Amino acid sequence: MMKLEVTSHDTVSIVTAPGPRIDAAAAIRFKEAMRAATSDGPDHVVLDLSQVRFVDSSGLGAIVAAMKQMGAGRRLDLAGLAPDVAKVFRLTRMDTVFVIHEDAEASLRRAAG
Amino acid sequence: MAKAFHRRIAADGMAVRALLDEMRDWLSQVGLDDASCGKIEIALAEALNNVVEHAYAGTPGAIRMEMTHTEGDLQVTLRDKGAALPRLRPPAGHPPALHDERDALPEGGFGWFLIRNLTRGLHYARDAGENRLTLVFDLEHRTDPAP
Numbered sequence: 001m002m003k004l005e006v007t008s009h010d011t012v013s014i015v016t017a018p019g020p021r022i023d024a025a026a027a028i029r030f031k032e033a034m035r036a037a038t039s040d041g042p043d044h045v046v047l048d049l050s051q052v053r054f055v056d057s058s059g060l061g062a063i064v065a066a067m068k069q070m071g072a073g074r075r076l077d078l079a080g081l082a083p084d085v086a087k088v089f090r091l092t093r094m095d096t097v098f099v100i101h102e103d104a105e106a107s108l109r110r111a112a113g
Numbered sequence: 114m115a116k117a118f119h120r121r122i123a124a125d126g127m128a129v130r131a132l133l134d135e136m137r138d139w140l141s142q143v144g145l146d147d148a149s150c151g152k153i154e155i156a157l158a159e160a161l162n163n164v165v166e167h168a169y170a171g172t173p174g175a176i177r178m179e180m181t182h183t184e185g186d187l188q189v190t191l192r193d194k195g196a197a198l199p200r201l202r203p204p205a206g207h208p209p210a211l212h213d214e215r216d217a218l219p220e221g222g223f224g225w226f227l228i229r230n231l232t233r234g235l236h237y238a239r240d241a242g243e244n245r246l247t248l249v250f251d252l253e254h255r256t257d258p259a260p
Contacts, residue, residue, distance in 0.1 A: 024162045025126030054133075056158040057227060061220035068216055084151040091230055092223050093211055 002026070002033040012044040012111045014079075014104050019051030022059030030059070034066035043074040044111065048104040050080030055088050064094070079104045116143050118180040124169045124193065129161045132178065143182050149252050153187060156231040156248055159224040160191055168195025168244060186233070187250045197239045203228070203246070 005016040015037045022030050038045050047063065049055075055063070067076040079101040081089065089095040101107035118139045122128040133154055140150045157178075164176050177192040198204075206225035212218060229235060234249035 021130060023126070023130060023158065024166070025130055054154065054158070056155070056162060057221065057223040058162060060223065064218050065220050068218065068220075072215075083147065084155060087151055088155060088227070091227060092208060097211060097218060 002029040004033045004037040006037050006041070008041055009108060009111070011042055012046055012108065013038075013041045014046050014048050014107070016048045016050075016104075017052050020053040021055070022049075022052055022062060023054065023056045024058035027058040027062040031062040031065050031069070034062075035069055038066070038070050038074075038076075044077070045070065045075065046077045046079050046101065046104060046107040048079050049082070049085060050103060052085055053082050055085045057088070057092075060088055060092060060094060064097075067098070075099075077101060077107055079107045116182045118182075119178065121175055121177045124165045124174040124176050124195070126162075126165060129158070129165060129176075132161070133158055136178070136180065139180075140182075140187075145182075145187075145252060149187075149250070152231040153189075153250055156228045156250070157189060157191075159228050160246060160248060163224055164191065164193045164195060164244070168193050168197075170196070186252055188247060189250075190245060190247045193244050194242055195244065197244060198237060201237070201239055203235055203237050206230075 002018065004018070007014045015034070017030070047066070070076055077099040080103045081100060089100070101110065118136065120132055120135070122132050136157065137150055137154050140153060161176065174193060174195055179190045181188045204225045206229040208226040209219035209222040228248065231250070232248045233251045236247040238245045
């Protein structure tokens with residue numbers, strides 16, 4: 001069972017994805033761990049990917065599924081994309097679907113401001 | 114001078130992961146920059162996952178990788194004895210549409226799109242019960258080999 005670290009702030013919670021890969025071998029466990037990590041708490045969640053070096057299309061699908069399973073009216077942002085992770089989001093144009101922050105601290109500043 | 118990397122792995126997700134790690138180290142050692150290493154790793158992850166999930170569809174099997182690095186490009190051949198590609202050719206790889214409605218967003222279907230986008234050439238052959246997929250990558254930004 002994959003366990004994700006969750007840090008709750010006033011209006012946003014930060015979920016830290018364990019590295020170094022969200023890939024085909026990890027995608028289902030990751031999606032289920034995201035369900036547990038986001039089942040309650042604020043409507044606004046930021047997934048901190050700074051420990052993740054590599055995401056394949058299965059991992060990308062799991063991140064999309066994690067957003068969809070949060071339900072209507074809730075929001076999943078991403079933060080801290082490594083270069084190869086950013087490349088997969090850019091090529092598939094999924095970078096137009098998610099709000100992507102430079103890092104988790106930047107997402108908190110933006111939520112507060 | 115050409116340099117080569119040959120491996121044979123079991124067709125499962127953890128073996129694919131270990132192979133990608135090892136391959137990435139090799140690519141760095143022969144002097145490829147991070148951007149080139151990244152595109153090769155992304156495309157090969159998709160190609161290897163396809164073999165595990167579709168050609169063998171969860172049944173045991175082996176995958177062989179033969180990678181050759183020359184001055185201007187990098188060529189990788191994957192061989193397996195799983196099911197042939199439908200219609201005996203790699204799919205066109207059109208990316209799924211990104212709908213405005215969140216529930217309709219695709220959770221898959223990007224594999225062949227990524228492979229085609231990141232390679233210069235793609236060749237497939239089915240011969241004597243074996244799939245042979247060759248991916249050719251341009252190496253535009255070479256750096257000096259690590260000492």
